[in-house]
Amino acid sequence: AQSVTQLGSHVSVSEGALVLLRCNYSSSVPPYLFWYVQYPNQGLQLLLKYTSAATLVKGINGFEAEFKKSETSFHLTKPSAHMSDAAEYFCAVSAQGSGGYNKLIFGAGTRLAVHP
């Protein structure tokens, strides 16, 4: 069965510092992987997705993630944090649902705080 583990429920960085949010996955088939962001009191928005093309995936707002099969990882990075990046970030993997259709399995989330 597919699953994702996000290491660190809270991450705090200074403005301008590197952002690194960790995600490890488990999948019995080649995975499709996603990062979503949730701003306070809002739904989720797709940041980026990996679907077996380039292993380095670029998303919106300067974020990118690298798929590493040997490490079963899909960590999210951004070179320089901005105050507006403060949000909760979810890693997800595509899995087969009980009705035979695909669904997304989400990690528990990582709350990113950015301080001046």
Place this chain on the structure above:
Amino acid sequence: SQTIHQWPATLVQPVGSPLSLECTVEGTSNPNLYWYRQAAGRGLQLLFYSVGIGQISSEVPQNLSASRPQDRQFILSSKKLLLSDSGFYLCAWSVHGTGRSFATNEKLFFGSGTQLSVL
């Protein structure tokens, strides 16, 4: 363009009362529809998904049920709420598809959520 509406935004209900949360999608046809619950510190849990009218798949046994009476309408219900039903409920839709090709299009569009407090 497609939009998704979810209401109410907040709801406070007593234990044992019924629940009905509604979600509608505009600007697309035959979408896949989803209900997720986000409990504090526990991330997102898929509750139900639907690939068509009257077709509901339940992911976890619980006190809730879902229905899809129309193509773009998805309803989450309960006959008697429990304290443990408190949480942030999110409706989402995606383009309809199956198999691996579906996964490549598996971009979920989320509603703004309903904060449910059961007291």
